[in-house]
Amino acid sequence: MASRYESSETPELKPCRYCKTPIEKGSKRCPYCGILTPHSDVKTTLVWIGIVLFVVWVYSLFRY
Numbered sequence: 001m002a003s004r005y006e007s008s009e010t011p012e013l014k015p016c017r018y019c020k021t022p023i024e025k026g027s028k029r030c031p032y033c034g035i036l037t038p039h040s041d042v043k044t045t046l047v048w049i050g051i052v053l054f055v056v057w058v059y060s061l062f063r064y
């Protein structure tokens with residue numbers, strides 16, 4: 001996580017989740033394959049769902 005040299009001249013590129021073509025980070029749509037939210041982080045979403053489920057589980061344990 002050492003991206004301290006970000007500038008508007010060299011936008012950070014990230015591979016599209018569908019066609020793997022490096023495209024500008026934060027793009028709403030991949031210009032190559034046309035998929036929407038090409039950088040939607042499925043892993044992060046799954047981790048958050050896991051955390052929420054864990055919290056709910058722990059909470060239910062301490063309720064009784």
Ligand SMILES: [Zn+2]
Nearest residue numbers: 016019030033
């Ligand atoms: Zn793409």
